[in-house]
Amino acid sequence: MKRPTLEVVAARAGVSKSSVSRVINGETTVAPQIRDVVMQAVHELGYVPNGAARNLVTRRTDTLAVVVSDPPQGVVSDDPLFSAVVRAVSRELETAGKRLVLMLAESDQSRTRVEQYIAGAHVDGVLLVALHGTDPLPAALARQGLPVVSFNRTSAQDVPYVALDNAGGAALAVRHLLERGRRRIATITGPLELHEARERLDGYRHTLRDTGRRSIVALGDFTRASGAEAMRQLLEDDPDLDAVFAANDLMAIGALRTLHQAGRRVPEDVAIVGFDDIEAASYTTPALTSVSSPMADQATAAVHLLLSLIDGGPTDPVIMPNELVVRESS
């Protein structure tokens, strides 16, 4: 039950190892009759080249790592967008003929393991999904001399990234609420140690400031429960508010519930806009208006950037635009 090697195929076909290798790798300097006899031997024996041997000598693996750096509770990987990202990346790599190794780095221990693995020449490049701008992993990986692309803005030097236009998206949401004639527009933020959250807050603030309005801010942490709680607090602090921009959809959904319980009608009394446009945004009653972050496109762009980096191509950061999806809640 031992798998055949190049040598066995060569013997069967009556040619040299080199010729078989040439055929397998699709080189053109092979006479057709040799090609045919090799292919037949390959099929008869069910030969498939050994990956490890090939990797060893070529110093390539055609494998890219997707590293998700994330606390155990899972800000990223519990996110409904996680699977969309993984799928998009997977498809793109498929097209490029590459493989995907997925690694979750949830603790310092696993972070070390990730670094070891990367250092072990198992992959040709790394796509890093880390929300914290201060995450030490991007820099650590880049130091290995391996191509690294970040799925978000990162403070690490020399790590190209693909980011959302978070501030722009928030501005989109707030301007939409202004156009709807809303006067007192509050926001529920994400955890401010995250880029995303800060940028979305900034976008909200700047847009309001331009109109001379005052910010009304409640802190959340991107979870549904925190959205509900923040909404309660907002209602208490400022009972007259007539609109809320939540920095993500989960918190918007939580806020929706609080408003419902408080007897406020949405959107008549209070309009609400979320961010991310997750699947569940269209399930709520009323359906949620949301800033759509094109996660799949972002993932595709990140893969392209990484492949380009590996080929020594250009490595300019990419900023993805957002669009507003208007539904019933505003």
Add this chain to the structure above:
Amino acid sequence: MKRPTLEVVAARAGVSKSSVSRVINGETTVAPQIRDVVMQAVHELGYVPNGAARNLVTRRTDTLAVVVSDPPQGVVSDDPLFSAVVRAVSRELETAGKRLVLMLAESDQSRTRVEQYIAGAHVDGVLLVALHGTDPLPAALARQGLPVVSFNRTSAQDVPYVALDNAGGAALAVRHLLERGRRRIATITGPLELHEARERLDGYRHTLRDTGRRSIVALGDFTRASGAEAMRQLLEDDPDLDAVFAANDLMAIGALRTLHQAGRRVPEDVAIVGFDDIEAASYTTPALTSVSSPMADQATAAVHLLLSLIDGGPTDPVIMPNELVVRESS
């Protein structure tokens, strides 16, 4: 910028390659002073063993593939449970010191690529997530002589699996509705070419039959839209029905919306129970009663089964129990 090899480390430490290898691999037959001098050389040089070379000679890769066999529209991988499964698998492999290669097989072409990859000795085993019992991939992979575990029941011979107790879960739901005093209990099924869907339907039927009641069945395909449509049809066919068991939560959410539009109150007029207990089930208004499928536990069990198989251990199929999570909709 070339990475150091075993030989370089050996030279630096003034010992043989063998000794360095022994230290690296934690063998005990090494004198402490040799161990120390080797470790120091390793740290000074930042040595990390080359994975390909190691894989080549040991014929192990410490890597397992998770293969998701799924049509492009993505019944599985769009599922909210997908990321939960991936995370659970990833964590479990992390604990076991293994790596995870994720492959989506969405077309015949990519299926071939998967087979090639598996045949290329890149992985030690395969965890297969394929919903269609008739999927050719399980058998094809098992034929490679590599350990394969299916995440669902499969018709392939000799492929151990970890499955949900779908019929039991459906029975749980229906019995709950009966206990609530419901008389006319309908069901919305999933696509019947899937095991899951058939088994859940069977569970519904058997439980009702035991009470002498008649089945009321509408076909869905596990999507929210199909749930909404099936619900419309049920209301038309049997306006007096007072309960619905939907074979998954997405369809239950669709049905909820239809009922809302039709002016039926939930649960007063019509009670509804879903299946899977996805995150969104608790967001709906009213919150959805659902049969909880312990996906994370199932994933963990599957990984254990696979690891056991690789070690030549027992390979009995595992059936996971469900429990009912009662919320507001019933």
Add this chain to the structure above:
DNA sequence: GCGAGGTGAGGGAGCGCTCCCTCAAAGGAG
């Protein structure tokens, strides 16, 4: 004091592949 047994280091083959180099054969030019 000597041989047997045990401990632990070193030497080196070989995993399966690629790729450089050599060389044979064929074809074309002078």
Add this chain to the structure above:
DNA sequence: CTCCTTTGAGGGAGCGCTCCCTCACCTCGC
């Protein structure tokens, strides 16, 4: 007809590691 160029096959080194085997040395028993 000879010489040179071109085309394409074969030979073999070597990628970095593990693991078997050998062998030196030490300890212990008689």
